[in-house]
Every structure is written in C-alpha cells, then in structure tokens.
Amino acid sequence: MPSPAFRLFNVMLSSGQSPDLILCNVLIDCLSKAGRCQDAIQVFLSLSERNLKPDSYTFASLLSTICRSKMFYLLPKLVLVSRHVDADLVFCNALLSSLTKADLPSLAVGFYDHMIDEGFVPDKYTFAGLLSALCCAGRVDKAVNVYHGVVMSYHDIDAHIHTVIIVGLLKTGKFHKAVSVLRFAVMNKYPLDTVAYTVGICALLRGRRTQEACTLYDQMKNDGMLMVYKQNIKHQAEDNTEWNLILDTSSSEDLSDVAASVGWSLMLAM
Known part of the structure; x- marks a missing residue:
C-alpha cells in the first residue's frame, strides 16, 4: 500500500x-x-x-x-x-548474494573467504549465498561438499538450504547431482517445505526419473503440503521469506520449469 x-x-x-x-x-x-x-x-x-x-x-x-x-x-x-561503515553479518550476506546475482560468483566466493578471515560466524543465509555462488561459478562438486558439511554440522538449518543447492545444480544442468542431493535430504528426513518439494520434482523430471517424481509428489500429499501449495501459492510468493529467496535466485525460465514440473506431477499421479 x-x-x-x-x-x-x-x-x-x-x-x-x-x-x-x-x-x-x-x-x-x-x-x-x-x-x-x-x-x-x-x-x-x-x-x-x-x-x-x-x-x-x-x-x-x-x-x-x-x-x-x-x-x-x-x-x-x-x-x-x-x-x-562497520559491516555486520546482514550487510555481508546481502553483498555476498548481490555479487552472485551480478554474475560475479567468483568474487562472491572470495568475499565469503574474506568474511571468515574477518571473524564473521556464518549463518544459514551465508551458506545459502555461498552455495549459490559456487554453483554459478561451475564449482558444483565443491558446492555439494559444502552442502553436506553444512547440513551434517548445523542442526538449525531449515528447508531453504536444500532448495538453494538443488536450484543451483538445476541451473548448471547437473540434474543427476540435484537428484542425488534430493535423495540425501529425503533419506535423512531433513525438513522439506513446498518449495523444496517442487524443485525436487523438477530435478527428478529433468533427470528423466518420472516414477520417483510421482513418489515424491505422493509424499508431498501425505505430508499435507499439496493443499497448502495449491491454495496459498500466491500468498507464499508475496510474503514467505523462503519463497522470496528462491524467486530472487531463479530466472523466469526456471520458474516456468518448476511450475511445469508440478503440473506434470499432478497429471502423472492421477
């Protein structure tokens, strides 16, 4: 308003x-x-x-x-x-993300190293920025290793971190690696929200794993997330922090693919 x-x-x-x-x-x-x-x-x-x-x-x-x-x-x-200005973690995280969005992922990775050298303690937004930067820089193996280290070392990591790495891998065309990350998250029962489920389905379909996409869709229904997704997607896109973050790191083409993946999943599961 x-x-x-x-x-x-x-x-x-x-x-x-x-x-x-x-x-x-x-x-x-x-x-x-x-x-x-x-x-x-x-x-x-x-x-x-x-x-x-x-x-x-x-x-x-x-x-x-x-x-x-x-x-x-x-x-x-x-x-x-x-x-x-005395930079704090909020500003550093914002700069880290901005460098990647400006197509300067290598500088973003270097800036992360600078943050650590300066004594900043990274939080989940710092790690999300680093994972996006590593994927955009083509350092996907490093990104996956960092992801595994983060989720196994920090117990307060939420669903957004899984979404970020899967989206990053999808953008670089590493569909099978994205599926591998998804399987790891599901196997370890990490918290997945509607966004993580959606990009996970997209990864499976891109990797030609249609049956697994259907299974994940069924799990999404069983977890009670499908109804929330279909009824509140507009509200989430405007107000939910995790939705805004994924929208900020995805191109319109990527979002179309994600939407298409949900549509395919709906049809395949019926």
Missing part, C-alpha cells in the same frame, strides 16, 4: 517532523519492494542533505534495490561508499 504510506509520510513532513535514519531505511526497503527503485535510490542520496549517516542496514536495503533493478553497475560505488 505505497500510496497511503506516502500520504502518512507527507503528513509527517507537513507537521514539521524530520525523518530519521530508521525511517529512511524503511523507505528504501519498501520502495524497492514496490518496484520504485529510482525513488529508493533518491531517498538514499537525500541522507546527506539531512545530515544522516547510512549504516549497514541502509546499505543492505540498497543492495536489495540494486538487485531488483539490475543496476549492478552501482555495486562498486556502493562498496566504495560503505567502506567506512
């Missing part, structure tokens, strides 16, 4: 209130999500006029804006400007 938000913002300005850094950060993030990326950048540029110094959250939000608008030529400038 950007229009009511800006009416409220204008009321605030007309009453003599001045936006602080927190409000500007929220504005940058909301404008970016509303597709108004140029306006988001203008808010960032206006900070100096208000004598406000951007923090790591400002730059993390701006990274999201750059990725949504695909204005990747701004990345070097942003990194240069942000060098005086």
